[in-house]
Amino acid sequence: MSDTPADLLPAPRRLTRDGAGSYVLDSGTGLTAGEGTESTARWLRATLGQVTGLALPPVDDGSAIRLRLDPSLPAEEYRLTATATGVDIVGGAPAGVFWGAQTLRQLLGPDAFRRAPLAAGRPWSVPHVTVEDGPRFGWRGAMLDVARHFMPKDGVLRFIDLLAAHKLNVFHFHLSDDQGWRVEIQRYPKLTADASWRPRTKRGHRASDLWDDTPHGGFYTQDDIREIVAYADARHIAVVPEIDLPGHSQAAIHAYPELGNADVVDTAALPVWDTWGVNPNILAPTDATLRFYEGVFEELLGLFPSTFIHVGGDECPKDQWRQSPTAQARIQELGLKDEDELQSWFIRHFDTWLSERGRRLIGWDEILEGGLAPGAAVSSWRGYQGGITAARAGHDVVMCPEQQVYLDHRQAPGEDEPVPIGFVRTLEDVYRFEPVPPQLSADEARHVLGTQANLWTEVMENQRRVDYQAFPRLSAFCEVAWSELPAPAERDYAAFEARMAAHYRRLDALGVDYRPPGGPLPWQRRPALLGRPIEGAPPNK
Numbered sequence: 001m002s003d004t005p006a007d008l009l010p011a012p013r014r015l016t017r018d019g020a021g022s023y024v025l026d027s028g029t030g031l032t033a034g035e036g037t038e039s040t041a042r043w044l045r046a047t048l049g050q051v052t053g054l055a056l057p058p059v060d061d062g063s064a065i066r067l068r069l070d071p072s073l074p075a076e077e078y079r080l081t082a083t084a085t086g087v088d089i090v091g092g093a094p095a096g097v098f099w100g101a102q103t104l105r106q107l108l109g110p111d112a113f114r115r116a117p118l119a120a121g122r123p124w125s126v127p128h129v130t131v132e133d134g135p136r137f138g139w140r141g142a143m144l145d146v147a148r149h150f151m152p153k154d155g156v157l158r159f160i161d162l163l164a165a166h167k168l169n170v171f172h173f174h175l176s177d178d179q180g181w182r183v184e185i186q187r188y189p190k191l192t193a194d195a196s197w198r199p200r201t202k203r204g205h206r207a208s209d210l211w212d213d214t215p216h217g218g219f220y221t222q223d224d225i226r227e228i229v230a231y232a233d234a235r236h237i238a239v240v241p242e243i244d245l246p247g248h249s250q251a252a253i254h255a256y257p258e259l260g261n262a263d264v265v266d267t268a269a270l271p272v273w274d275t276w277g278v279n280p281n282i283l284a285p286t287d288a289t290l291r292f293y294e295g296v297f298e299e300l301l302g303l304f305p306s307t308f309i310h311v312g313g314d315e316c317p318k319d320q321w322r323q324s325p326t327a328q329a330r331i332q333e334l335g336l337k338d339e340d341e342l343q344s345w346f347i348r349h350f351d352t353w354l355s356e357r358g359r360r361l362i363g364w365d366e367i368l369e370g371g372l373a374p375g376a377a378v379s380s381w382r383g384y385q386g387g388i389t390a391a392r393a394g395h396d397v398v399m400c401p402e403q404q405v406y407l408d409h410r411q412a413p414g415e416d417e418p419v420p421i422g423f424v425r426t427l428e429d430v431y432r433f434e435p436v437p438p439q440l441s442a443d444e445a446r447h448v449l450g451t452q453a454n455l456w457t458e459v460m461e462n463q464r465r466v467d468y469q470a471f472p473r474l475s476a477f478c479e480v481a482w483s484e485l486p487a488p489a490e491r492d493y494a495a496f497e498a499r500m501a502a503h504y505r506r507l508d509a510l511g512v513d514y515r516p517p518g519g520p521l522p523w524q525r526r527p528a529l530l531g532r533p534i535e536g537a538p539p540n541k
């Protein structure tokens with residue numbers, strides 16, 4: 001049986017039930033693709049074909065799923081109409097048609113999310129409805145940190161499928177950090193040969209004294225990246241790569257010690273980091289370091305067509321620059337006031353470098369310190385303030401405040417929650433998150449490109465743990481990013497929860513290890529050994 005149409009998630013702008021009838025898919029159902037909609041037709045044929053066993057041939061004998069563009073609609077908007085003769089999906093651009101196809105899958109019921117039929121010959125039907133829909137924000141993102149714990153390519157592709165099922169359209173791919181480098185750079189082979197593995201890993205919170213002595217690591221080849229980008233592109237998801245600099249760079253310094261402040265510390269002795277927190281070993285502000293990272297970005301630009309390239313910029317302690325004669329000489333030579341301005345100089349260099357190549361720099365909100373680079377956009381993570389300041393200065397912003405949408409944070413109080421990190425952020429908290437703060441005028445608010453949920457993986461050592469932290473909260477987040485919701489206090493959380501009942505069945509069919517509404521399952525609970533220290537501990541960053 002299909003769900004009632006009102007169970008769609010994210011909630012569409014408008015849904016009308018057109019009588020009590022349903023369109024039944026059978027061997028006579030075709031699938032036709034107007035110009036520009038071919039990739040969605042391929043996706044539908046593969047996705048629905050595997051579970052229904054129907055061939056969905058490219059013909060329309062009066063019973064078909066018909067895809068086409070309607071340029072009078074905004075790009076990501078779509079209209080879906082199910083009648084006795086089939087299902088019409090029209091979109092302003094190919095992306096709109098794809099989001100309409102995602103809605104069609106939901107209208108077919110939760111079993112449509114399986115990969116093979118449970119029983120041969122069961123009927124598949126779509127209630128007669130009209131859905132008119134489109135997103136609130138153009139940037140509906142999720143970040144996955146594959147540096148702290150590597151996610152094999154298969155898991156990344158699956159994660160992208162989960163984003164698509166939630167109508168999210170930006171995958172922020174955190175590819176480097178102190179604990180590992182994850183992307184092949186052909187001119188610097190040691191980044192993957194030496195910096196993609198660490199010998200051991202801190203278990204749990206950084207204050208724990210437990211270690212996992214299994215070496216951990218992995219990386220994506222350039223062909224893997226091409227495949228991931230193409231896979232995301234077919235799902236209308238932009239992949240925004242992040243190479244974090246000048247902090248969060250110890251893995252790169254391990255491979256190439258000359259990148260670090262060798263006049264202050266013995267950079268040749270630095271391992272790929274095996275614990276968590278803010279790391280003092282940052283890049284040296286030298287011409288050689290700039291040239292090295294230009295080389296990295298040159299290869300990345302060939303792999304990632306995304307307009308935005310993320311350069312990190314967060315959590316960069318300046319102690320080494322204060323002590324380093326080389327860094328101090330650079331400050332003098334450039335006539336800078338202090339080390340914050342030196343970081344700003346570093347980021348500005350890549351802002352100019354990326355702009356000259358037709359791309360745009362985005363960085364965490366610390367890039368505001370010491371002066372924001374002219375073309376830079378800001379990921380506002382330490383709260384709203386960075387985003388407010390940047391928007392008021394005319395810069396674009398992605399709102400991702402850690403207090404609201406860091407999904408590594410615990411989902412409930414109590415001893416059973418497995419992640420000893422930070423504040424409690426429940427499903428309801430995420431549902432009531434508002435990306436545009438009231439301090440911004442309408443003009444300033446136009447600089448809020450959208451919003452993003454972030455998944456840092458210090459304590460998410462595998463796909464199941466990522467599932468647990470991401471879901472169901474990412475399902476609430478997608479509605480915040482897509483739907484026109486009322487002000488936070490007026491949002492109908494009970495109605496959302498009721499729709500989640502249907503959505504949990506979709507997640508079950510997809511095999512997602514979400515946190516059940518009643519609390520974690522036995523395997524999801526925190527192991528007793530990791531049961532301290534928890535309450536009152538600082539965030540694990």
Ligand code: ACM
Binds near residue numbers: 314364381541
């Ligand atoms: C961050 O959470 N350090 C961006």
